[in-house]
Amino acid sequence: MRKFISIIIVMILIVPVLALLLWSFSEMISWPKLLPDEFSLRIWSDLIKSKELLKSIITSILISMGVAIVVLFISMPAAIALSQFEFKGKKIIWFLIFAPLIIPSVSTAIGMHILYLKAGLTDSMLGVVLAHIIPTIPYSVKILSFSLELIGKGMREQSEVLGASMLQTIVYIYLPNLKPAIILSSILVFIVSFSQYLITFLIGGGLIKTLPIMLFQVIQNGNRAEVSSYSLVFIISALIATYFIERILGKNIDGKYMINI
Amino acid sequence: MLRKINNNLQFKKSSIPYMLLFPLLILYILPLCISMLLILVQSLGFIPGLGLNELTLSYYMKAFCDDAFGSAFFFSMGCSTICSIIAVVLGFFIALLLSNSKRKGILQDILQIPILIPHFTAAFMMFLLLSQSGIASRIMGSLNIISDQSFFPQLVLDKLGLGIMITYIWKEVPFCALVIFASMKNIDDSLKAVSNSLGASKIQYIKYVLLPLCMPTMLNTFIIIFAYNFGAFEVPYLLGPTHPKTMAVLGYISYIAPNILVRPYTMALNVIITFMSIVLIFIYIKTLDSIKALEGQI
Amino acid sequence: MMKHLEIQEIVKKYNGKPVVNHVTFDMNLGEFVSILGKSGSGKTTILKMIAGTIEPDSGGIYLLGKEISRVPTQKRNIAMVFQEYLLFPHLNVAQNIEFSLKVRGIEKNERTKRMFELLELVQLGGMEKRFPHELSGGQKQRVAVARALISKPDILLLDEPFSSLDFNLRNEMCSFIKSIQRETKTTTIMVTHDREEAMKISDRIVIIDEGNIVQIDTPKGLYNNPTNMFTAEFMGDVNILKREEEFSYMIRPEAMSVSSFRKEGFNKSKVVEKTFLGSSIHYKILWENTFLNISGMNNSEEYSLGQEIYINLPDEKIIKVKHC
Numbered sequence: 001m002r003k004f005i006s007i008i009i010v011m012i013l014i015v016p017v018l019a020l021l022l023w024s025f026s027e028m029i030s031w032p033k034l035l036p037d038e039f040s041l042r043i044w045s046d047l048i049k050s051k052e053l054l055k056s057i058i059t060s061i062l063i064s065m066g067v068a069i070v071v072l073f074i075s076m077p078a079a080i081a082l083s084q085f086e087f088k089g090k091k092i093i094w095f096l097i098f099a100p101l102i103i104p105s106v107s108t109a110i111g112m113h114i115l116y117l118k119a120g121l122t123d124s125m126l127g128v129v130l131a132h133i134i135p136t137i138p139y140s141v142k143i144l145s146f147s148l149e150l151i152g153k154g155m156r157e158q159s160e161v162l163g164a165s166m167l168q169t170i171v172y173i174y175l176p177n178l179k180p181a182i183i184l185s186s187i188l189v190f191i192v193s194f195s196q197y198l199i200t201f202l203i204g205g206g207l208i209k210t211l212p213i214m215l216f217q218v219i220q221n222g223n224r225a226e227v228s229s230y231s232l233v234f235i236i237s238a239l240i241a242t243y244f245i246e247r248i249l250g251k252n253i254d255g256k257y258m259i260n261i
Numbered sequence: 262m263l264r265k266i267n268n269n270l271q272f273k274k275s276s277i278p279y280m281l282l283f284p285l286l287i288l289y290i291l292p293l294c295i296s297m298l299l300i301l302v303q304s305l306g307f308i309p310g311l312g313l314n315e316l317t318l319s320y321y322m323k324a325f326c327d328d329a330f331g332s333a334f335f336f337s338m339g340c341s342t343i344c345s346i347i348a349v350v351l352g353f354f355i356a357l358l359l360s361n362s363k364r365k366g367i368l369q370d371i372l373q374i375p376i377l378i379p380h381f382t383a384a385f386m387m388f389l390l391l392s393q394s395g396i397a398s399r400i401m402g403s404l405n406i407i408s409d410q411s412f413f414p415q416l417v418l419d420k421l422g423l424g425i426m427i428t429y430i431w432k433e434v435p436f437c438a439l440v441i442f443a444s445m446k447n448i449d450d451s452l453k454a455v456s457n458s459l460g461a462s463k464i465q466y467i468k469y470v471l472l473p474l475c476m477p478t479m480l481n482t483f484i485i486i487f488a489y490n491f492g493a494f495e496v497p498y499l500l501g502p503t504h505p506k507t508m509a510v511l512g513y514i515s516y517i518a519p520n521i522l523v524r525p526y527t528m529a530l531n532v533i534i535t536f537m538s539i540v541l542i543f544i545y546i547k548t549l550d551s552i553k554a555l556e557g558q559i
Numbered sequence: 560m561m562k563h564l565e566i567q568e569i570v571k572k573y574n575g576k577p578v579v580n581h582v583t584f585d586m587n588l589g590e591f592v593s594i595l596g597k598s599g600s601g602k603t604t605i606l607k608m609i610a611g612t613i614e615p616d617s618g619g620i621y622l623l624g625k626e627i628s629r630v631p632t633q634k635r636n637i638a639m640v641f642q643e644y645l646l647f648p649h650l651n652v653a654q655n656i657e658f659s660l661k662v663r664g665i666e667k668n669e670r671t672k673r674m675f676e677l678l679e680l681v682q683l684g685g686m687e688k689r690f691p692h693e694l695s696g697g698q699k700q701r702v703a704v705a706r707a708l709i710s711k712p713d714i715l716l717l718d719e720p721f722s723s724l725d726f727n728l729r730n731e732m733c734s735f736i737k738s739i740q741r742e743t744k745t746t747t748i749m750v751t752h753d754r755e756e757a758m759k760i761s762d763r764i765v766i767i768d769e770g771n772i773v774q775i776d777t778p779k780g781l782y783n784n785p786t787n788m789f790t791a792e793f794m795g796d797v798n799i800l801k802r803e804e805e806f807s808y809m810i811r812p813e814a815m816s817v818s819s820f821r822k823e824g825f826n827k828s829k830v831v832e833k834t835f836l837g838s839s840i841h842y843k844i845l846w847e848n849t850f851l852n853i854s855g856m857n858n859s860e861e862y863s864l865g866q867e868i869y870i871n872l873p874d875e876k877i878i879k880v881k882h883c
């Protein structure tokens with residue numbers, strides 16, 4: 001019985017992905033057939049040749065990597081402040097950090113657009129990266145501060161008593177001990193940024209073509225085969241990118257800083 | 262290198278947390294607050310660039326009097342409340358399944374798939390499955406249950422928002438399941454042994470021990486996905502009917518409308534959406550709290 | 560002579576409630592002082608204020624006459640071993656011990672040399688490559704001490720260093736710490752709630768209760784001449800002879816002489832309870848409506864339950880203490 005339910009759940013989760021796969025190899029399937037008369041590689045061969053698609057993958061990855069790095073630099077010290085110190089205004093800061101989860105994304109996106117127009121940051125990669133900070137911060141700060149709370153204040157006090165400055169404590173003590181949390185939060189930030197449509201669309205003004213922008217376009221065009229293949233490309237690139245983030249961070253955040261810096 | 266920086270700077274202890282928050286302040290809090298403020302100011306009819314210089318509440322009046330607005334509010338609220346509740350409840354049961362099964366590896370891995378997929382792609386997948394020419398309809402057609410695709414019930418682009426809700430549920434149940442499962446893992450196994458030794462059946466253990474302990478996580482998860490579903494525009498934009506629209510779609514369409522003079526109206530709409538979202542979340546938190554308090558008394 | 564460390568009137572409040580209340584004491588160079596008090600009495604808080612991880616609300620801390628209570632922790636050269644060791648889990652023993660030299664920018668060769676000296680001192684030679692999770696409790700303890708001592712701190716602070724060790728190890732570590740302290744002549748403050756530990760190891764003991772200093776003296780002074788009830792009871796068994804308005808009179812069990820036959824100056828009493836404790840035997844006796852506890856060595860004369868015995872309470876051994 002339990003096994004049966006598990007299988008159903010797995011089916012429900014996987015069948016839509018399989019549907020994408022099926023459609024991406026079919027020009028046209030007449031109702032009520034489930035399989036096409038013949039499988040076609042046309043869509044995929046077009047895609048592989050498409051310079052535009054390759055460019056959008058690279059743009060997307062660059063932007064989301066950038067966001068992951070910037071957000072780590074912002075949220076790491078913030079999480080330390082929030083989890084290790086008592087200070088006035090802590091509640092307000094927490095509220096503001098969770099605000100993007102509560103404020104409708106349409107409103108934040110529009111607000112950011114107005115602001116960035118005034119600041120002259122629209123239509124640029126930099127602008128898009130900065131704008132993606134807003135929807136990603138809640139996850140990052142929450143994950144990091146949760147882990148920091150588990151580590152406790154003692155580790156910091158011990159390090160200070162032994163003569164380390166705040167910066168040294170962060171680099172020598174927190175970074176290596178927070179490795180799993182940093183990896184998790186970076187992956188999550190990457191994925192959230194990688195999937196952003198509206199903010200990128202408004203701030204990028206159609207000039208910054210990320211994968212979601214392309215994908216949204218083809219969805220609106222409505223060619224099923226095309227959308228299916230684009231969706232698969234999106235999912236595969238997200239998977240590959242997260243795999244590499246894990247590898248890169250896993251290798252570089254390490255006790256070996258101890259010897260080198 | 263680090264040492265030199267360190268020696269040149271000496272701070273009072275109490276200022277350290279504020280220094281640590283400085284990057285957050287500059288790159289996150291300020292932009293967020295300023296952009297919200299800009300929306301607010303523009304919604305009051307103050308856009309000097311368009312020659313609008315007077316503060317007025319008339320745009321709010323206009324928004325509230327609009328027919329589309331009322332139906333949009335109930336449509337958004339209904340859809341997002343229903344599908345968020347379903348997602349959390351199903352998530353709880355799947356988490357239970359996960360915590361009871363030995364080979365949780367595969368199920369757990371597969372549960373992560375929908376998390377990787379953005380909402381608008383999920384919307385398209387549901388379209389592939391559930392539209393009248395979709396896979397479900399084809400299966401029924403092949404089995405001769407229906408003779409033409411037009412007999413298949415309209416599940417996407419429908420007036421009830423079924424397509425929207427199914428997409429949200431498909432995408433969010435796994436998220437809920439994994440989050441709730443993580444909090445279940447933190448619950449001490451010995452609690453199960455204790456309650457068994459006190460004579461509690463398995464279902465009683467779930468009802469009286471596990472569920473209450475998971476409740477805070479479930480409430481948080483509910484609030485998070487509700488807020489998302491209420492405020493995001495992509496899925497209802499792609500899978501929703503032309504009428505009623507959700508609030509978020511209304512806000513977006515009005516923003517990209519070529520007529521720039523509706524700007525203050527758009528902003529008023531957005532302020533209202535934000536406000537509604539916050540109020541609804543506040544109400545839910547309060548209601549759920551009072552339900553919990555009530556349960557405590559029983 | 561200038562005191563090495565002076566603590567003056569320091570106060571720390573949490574939520575308006577004083578946790579450390581006008582604490583004042585001082586220390587000479589090379590002295591070993593223990594802070595003794597019950598759990599939650601504010602001991603750790605005092606240490607942390609000296610170390611600098613907490614700022615006092617008011618009062619001053621002077622190191623060689625220089626006020627340091629607003630100096631950042633990193634610049635104080637005061638090392639502290641925390642209640643929970645807090646070895647850095649991602650660093651091995653050598654890296655843990657070297658940590659404070661590294662953050663001070665000491666070059667690698669010098670660091671390694673000092674690290675091996677310290678490793679030798681705490682008798683952990685050959686363990687430098689191990690990680691904290693590969694060490695026993697006592698070994699972790701010694702790494703923590705070595706790590707604290709490597710920067711030649713002016714003051715060493717130990718927060719209940721033995722509390723998580725078992726009884727035998729505790730004794731061993733206790734004499735070990737004392738010998739290292741003598742060898743390095745480091746001015747040391749140790750926090751503990753274990754009276755015997757404090758008596759064994761300290762030159763002087765500061766007794767603290769609910770944030771207030773109750774009495775400061777040598778172990779012997781505190782035991783023999785407590786000025787108040789709290790110290791008297793905290794430092795060991797006492798028999799209260801008489802209670803008055805403001806003072807009580809009492810005597811330590813071993814200060815009484817006992818005899819099984821009538822003697823000059825001895826009073827009659829009766830054994831009502833007897834407890835065998837291994838090396839000693841405890842008796843509860845009834846003397847003029849007062850119950851007294853006395854103890855005898857296992858190899859001395861033994862009394863039986865209900866036996867009449869005679870006790871002497873020498874005037875000079877009777878302690879007069881204030882009620883708190």
Ligand SMILES: Nc1ncnc2c1ncn2[C@@H]1O[C@H](COP(=O)(O)OP(=O)(O)OP(=O)(O)O)[C@@H](O)[C@H]1O
Pocket residue numbers: 573574578596597598599600601602603604605642752
């Ligand atoms: N950050 C804090 N906020 C509020 N109260 C605190 C804080 N730190 C300590 N206290 C309170 O101050 C009192 C003294 O704490 P402290 O840690 O100094 O006790 P202690 O004597 O070291 O106890 P123990 O022997 O259990 O370690 C306790 O009642 C504690 O609850």
Ligand SMILES: [Mg+2]
Pocket residue numbers: 602603604642718
């Ligand atoms: Mg303590």
